[in-house]
Amino acid sequence: xxxxxxxxxxxxxxxxxxxxxxxxxxxxxxxxxxxxxxxxxxxxxxxxxxxxxxxxxxxxxxxxxxxxxxxxxxxxxxxxxxxxxxxxxxxxxxxxxxxxxxxxxxxxxxxxxxxxxxxxxxxxxxxxxxxxxxxxxxxxxxxxxxxxxxxxxxxxxxxxxxxxxxxxxxxxxxxxxxxxxxxxxxxxxxxxxxxxxxxxxxxxxxxxxxxxxxxxxxxxxxxxxxxxxxxxxxxxxxxxxxxxxxxxxxxxxxxxxxxxxxxxxxxxxxxxxxxxxxxxxxxxxxxxxxxxxxxxxxx
Amino acid sequence: xxxxxxxxxxxxxxxxxxxxxxxxxxxxxxxxxxxxxxxxxxxxxxxxxxxxxxxxxxxxxxxxxxxxxxxxxxxxxxxxxxxxxxxxxxxxxxxxxxxxxxxxxxxxxxxxxxxxxxxxxxxxxxxxxxxxxxxxxxxxxxxxxxxxxxxxxxxxxxxxxxxxxxxxxxxxxxxxxxxxxxxxxxxxxxxxxxxxxxxxxxxxxxxxxxxxxxxxxxxxxxxxxxxxxxxxxxxxxxxxxxxxxxxxxxxxxxxxxxxxxxxxxxxxxxxxxxxxxxxxxxxxxxxxxxxxxxxxxxxxxxxxxxxxxxxxxxxxxxxxxxxxxxxxxxxxxxxxxxxxxxxxxxxxxx
Numbered sequence: 001x002x003x004x005x006x007x008x009x010x011x012x013x014x015x016x017x018x019x020x021x022x023x024x025x026x027x028x029x030x031x032x033x034x035x036x037x038x039x040x041x042x043x044x045x046x047x048x049x050x051x052x053x054x055x056x057x058x059x060x061x062x063x064x065x066x067x068x069x070x071x072x073x074x075x076x077x078x079x080x081x082x083x084x085x086x087x088x089x090x091x092x093x094x095x096x097x098x099x100x101x102x103x104x105x106x107x108x109x110x111x112x113x114x115x116x117x118x119x120x121x122x123x124x125x126x127x128x129x130x131x132x133x134x135x136x137x138x139x140x141x142x143x144x145x146x147x148x149x150x151x152x153x154x155x156x157x158x159x160x161x162x163x164x165x166x167x168x169x170x171x172x173x174x175x176x177x178x179x180x181x182x183x184x185x186x187x188x189x190x191x192x193x194x195x196x197x198x199x200x201x202x203x204x205x206x207x208x209x210x211x212x213x214x215x216x217x218x219x220x221x222x223x224x225x226x227x228x229x230x231x232x233x234x235x236x237x238x239x240x241x242x243x244x245x246x247x248x249x250x251x252x253x254x255x256x257x258x259x260x261x262x263x264x265x266x267x268x269x270x271x272x273x274x275x276x277x278x279x280x281x282x283x284x285x286x287x288x289x290x291x292x293x294x295x296x297x298x299x
Numbered sequence: 300x301x302x303x304x305x306x307x308x309x310x311x312x313x314x315x316x317x318x319x320x321x322x323x324x325x326x327x328x329x330x331x332x333x334x335x336x337x338x339x340x341x342x343x344x345x346x347x348x349x350x351x352x353x354x355x356x357x358x359x360x361x362x363x364x365x366x367x368x369x370x371x372x373x374x375x376x377x378x379x380x381x382x383x384x385x386x387x388x389x390x391x392x393x394x395x396x397x398x399x400x401x402x403x404x405x406x407x408x409x410x411x412x413x414x415x416x417x418x419x420x421x422x423x424x425x426x427x428x429x430x431x432x433x434x435x436x437x438x439x440x441x442x443x444x445x446x447x448x449x450x451x452x453x454x455x456x457x458x459x460x461x462x463x464x465x466x467x468x469x470x471x472x473x474x475x476x477x478x479x480x481x482x483x484x485x486x487x488x489x490x491x492x493x494x495x496x497x498x499x500x501x502x503x504x505x506x507x508x509x510x511x512x513x514x515x516x517x518x519x520x521x522x523x524x525x526x527x528x529x530x531x532x533x534x535x536x537x538x539x540x541x542x543x544x545x546x547x548x549x550x551x552x553x554x555x556x557x558x559x560x561x562x563x564x565x566x567x568x569x570x571x572x573x574x575x576x577x578x579x580x581x582x583x584x585x586x587x588x589x590x591x592x593x594x595x596x597x598x599x600x601x602x603x604x605x606x607x608x609x610x611x612x613x614x615x616x617x618x619x620x621x622x623x624x625x626x627x628x629x630x631x632x633x634x635x636x637x638x639x640x641x642x643x644x645x646x647x648x649x
Contacts, residue, residue, distance in 0.1 A: 191383040198348060199397040199448065200371030209396075213387040 042272035049268055061273035071274060074252035080162060081253065082230045085169040090222060092170065093177035098211070100178065101185045118175045126239025129168050130155065133240070158248040161241065165251060168236055173229075177222045184218030185211070213296075220293035224286055231282050234259060254278045300361050300451040300484050301326045302347070307356035309342050309508075316342040318508040320356070324501075329478045329485045331495035334505035335531070340488045341456060343505070347486065348375050348454050360451060373452070376445030376483075380457040382437045384429035390416075390440050391425040397448045408447075415443040419477060435466040442477060453478070455487035459494055471498050492532050496520070504528055521636065526646035529574045529639055535603070538613045540573040541643065549573050549640070555609025558588040560633065563640055563649040570643040577603070579637030580615040582623075586630025592623055606631070 017024075041047050042062070046055035065071050100110060117125065132139045133154035144150040154164040188211065196206050212219075234255035237245050245252045245260075254274065261271035302324040309317040317339040324330050332340040345351040347358065349370035357366050365373050384393050392399075394415055398408035416422040419439040421432075429437055438458065445453055458474060459467045475498040478485045489495050495502050496516040504511040504519065504527075512519060512528045523529035529537050540558070542551040544565050549558045558573065565571055590606040590613065597603075602621070606613040615631075623629050640649035 189383065191379055191381070192385060194350060195377065195379060195383040196396070196400070198350065198370040198375065198377045199400050201400045205400060209399075210385065216387075 038272045038275055041268055042276045044269055047269045047272075049266070054269075061269040062277070065270050065273045065277065068270075070252050071254070071257050073250075074254045074257040077162065077251055078231060078233065078253045078255075081166060081169060081233050082227055084166050085173060085230050086223060086226045089170045089173035089177055089226065090219065093174050093181055093222070094215075094219070096174065097178045097181035097185055098207075100182055114178065115175050117172070118179075122172075122235060123239055125172075126168070126236065129171075130240055133164055155241065156247055158246060158250045161246040161248075161251045164240060165233075165236060165246075168240060169230065169233060172236065173226055177226060180222045180225075181215065181218055184215050188214050216296035217293070220289070220296055224289050224293075227285060227289065228282055231278065231285075302452065302484065302486075303359040305357040305359070307343075307346065307358060308354050309339070309346060309351065310354045315508050317346070318510075320510055322503065322510065322513055324484060324486060326484055327482045328500040329475065329487070329498060330501045330503060331499035332486060332488045332503050332505065333492060333495040333531075334490065334511075336490055337507070338505040339508040340490075340505050344454050344456055344486065344488050347452065348377050349373050374448070374450050375452045375454055376448065376450030378438075378441045378445045378453070378455040378458055381461060382429075382441040384437055384440055384444070386429055388428075389425065390421065390427050390429065390432070393429065393440055394443045394447055397444060401448065411447055412443070415447045418446070418480065419443045419473075433466075434462050435470050438462065438470055439473070442474070446477075446481060446483070450483065453483045453485040455485065457488050457490070459489070459491070467494070474498060493534070496532070504531065506531075523574075523639060524648045526572055526574065526641040526648075529641070533576060535577050535614050537637075538575045538577065538615075540575070540608070540611055540613075541570075542573065543570045544568060551609045551611055553610055556588065556590075556611070558608070558633070560587065560638065560640065565640050565649045571649065572641045572643050572646075574639040574641060575613065575615075575633065576637030577614050578616045579634045580606075580613070580631050581618065581634060582621065582629060583632035584630065585632060587633045589628055589630050591628050592625050594625055 043057050043059065044054035045058055045060045048054070096114065100107065100114065135141065135151060135153040135156060138154070140154065141151040144152070152160050152163075154160050192210050192214075193206055196210060201209070232255050233253050237243075237251065237253070237256055241247050241251070245256045255278070258271045258274045258278070261267045261274065304320045304322050307317060307320040308315070320343070332343055334340050342351060346353050349365070349368060349372075353366060357364055359365065360373065370377075385396065388396065391409065391412055394412040395408045398411060403411075413422065413425070416425060419442050421436055421439045421443065424432060424436060424440075429440065432440065438461075442453075442455075445455075455474070459470055462470055471494055474485075474487070487499075499516060501513060502516050502519050503513050506527050511531075512524050514522075519528060520532050523532065526539075530539070540549070540551060542549055544550070544562060544567055545557070547562065547567070549560045549571065551557070560573065588608060590608040593605045593607045593612070595602065595604045595617065602617040602619075604615055604617050604621075606615060641647065642649065
């Protein structure tokens with residue numbers, strides 16, 4: 001009798017696992033195993049991919065990476081990129097989200113135009129930007145010329161490359177951020193604005209005392225997501241600088257460094273170590289952001 | 300403050316929401332805008348606050364024409380149906396917000412807010428967030444926020460509809476008390492006749508954008524000028540009998556019975572509706588009509604009966620000495636009060 005109950009319990013607890021098995025299998029093979037492997041490889045000196053052989057175990061890879069000037073340059077550039085692109089893109093997105101949240105005729109056209117970048121190929125868009133950034137006949141220099149600014153050699157002058165990347169990065173980040181912020185704005189009860197209006201509140205008062213605090217959780221979310229994605233910047237470099245990290249190899253980012261160590265130099269140990277360092281940095285910053293944002297929540 | 304409406308009309312495209320309203324709200328009174336949903340009472344309130352512009356007509360606050368004045372200049376305090384308290388601000392900040400907008404110094408506005416909190420009895424919750432309060436407490440905060448800037452007019456949109464039955468009773472008395480303490484001219488919107496009857500000085504009864512009748516609650520009940528007014532007020536609802544005047548009597552439309560009534564201005568052969576309130580029927584030897592008792596039942600402290608008059612039915616209250624049993628045919632007499640004749644077509648009182 002008791003044996004029967006036991007086997008019954010066993011069946012009941014075993015069965016769900018059976019259904020979960022395909023999913024767990026996928027996670028283990030394609031996510032968990034590679035991640036653990038990267039951690040292991042980062043500690044293997046002289047690791048060879050094909051044979052799996054290595055010379056010794058230790059922190060040599062880490063020491064090599066953090067003393068590599070290209071890696072230091074990558075950290076610096078990535079940090080500048082994150083610190084400029086995320087706040088500027090968030091601020092611009094907040095402005096656009098506010099505009100898109102208005103009830104005006106033809107707003108659907110603006111919505112479509114606005115979110116078009118999300119569904120176009122990043123490479124095609126990048127090539128178009130490369131043309132726009134062109135020093136002689138690019139539209140950006142033309143527009144700046146109207147205000148007597150420039151011309152700048154956005155692509156061919158190494159000193160300008162970081163600005164080129166930042167501008168392109170901001171443009172890239174805006175649509176998705178705007179969608180998130182717009183959905184947050186649409187969750188705010190319009191009655192709050194009616195109430196404030198009856199009491200005589202100005203638009204800026206309403207924006208800073210009602211919109212921003214009520215939107216703070218959404219703004220926080222976009223900051224976290226965008227910081228993580230901006231920390232991994234590298235795909236943007238390819239179309240702009242002919243597949244190079246800046247026109248004179250001056251604009252390494254951490255992930256570009258990892259990519260080169262792996263695919264070009266076949267130095268798996270360094271690539272893995274750099275990945276782990278990047279992971280730790282992102283992890284720490286995300287934790288700090290989440291801690292700060294706990295105070296923003298009104299609910 | 301006295302409020303005067305002159306021919307106020309609101310149209311949304313082809314729909315007339317409020318049709319040609321001319322009336323006055325006296326200073327320091329509590330007035331209810333009463334009517335079924337869709338009658339235009341909330342539209343009326345929004346026009347008074349200035350949130351909605353009027354299509355035609357004029358609105359005067361005392362002698363000032365405020366028709367084209369934006370809401371913030373009218374000096375109205377508004378309490379929304381769902382209170383619209385700012386969820387990220389504490390109760391104190393919520394109450395202070397209208398003064399914060401007016402750039403009143405912080406110490407002064409906090410002092411004023413505390414005074415308001417005392418008035419509406421929420422001074423122990425000043426540090427809480429709105430969602431930590433019950434519906435009734437939120438309502439009090441909303442009233443305090445509306446009153447803090449000393450409005451000339453307090454407007455409440457369905458103030459009790461989001462509360463449960465017991466809180467509703469408590470809050471309607473609170474609204475009355477706060478109104479009487481502050482003497483602020485107050486207009487509130489409701490679809491609940493009992494709510495309007497119990498606390499207001501005057502009721503503006505509306506239907507489909509038309510003004511039906513304006514009067515004191517009891518006068519509205521005792522002397523309805525229209526069939527709609529008689530039907531809308533009172534619980535149980537008034538009994539309506541359709542028929543015509545024949546040989547100086549009221550005769551049911553299908554000729555199945557007749558009732559002796561005071562004809563007032565009704566003339567022979569005219570089609571009318573006879574309205575009889577449930578409490579307006581008594582037993583008397585000098586009967587106005589005879590009816591069969593169909594059923595008797597007790598509802599709490601009162602006893603009700605359903606009478607069969609010809610092919611129609613009547614619901615009436617029974618006096619305690621009523622001894623007749625179901626199935627018996629009894630002679631009944633109509634009282635002077637609570638019996639009305641209305642024109643069948645126009646619904647106007649005879």
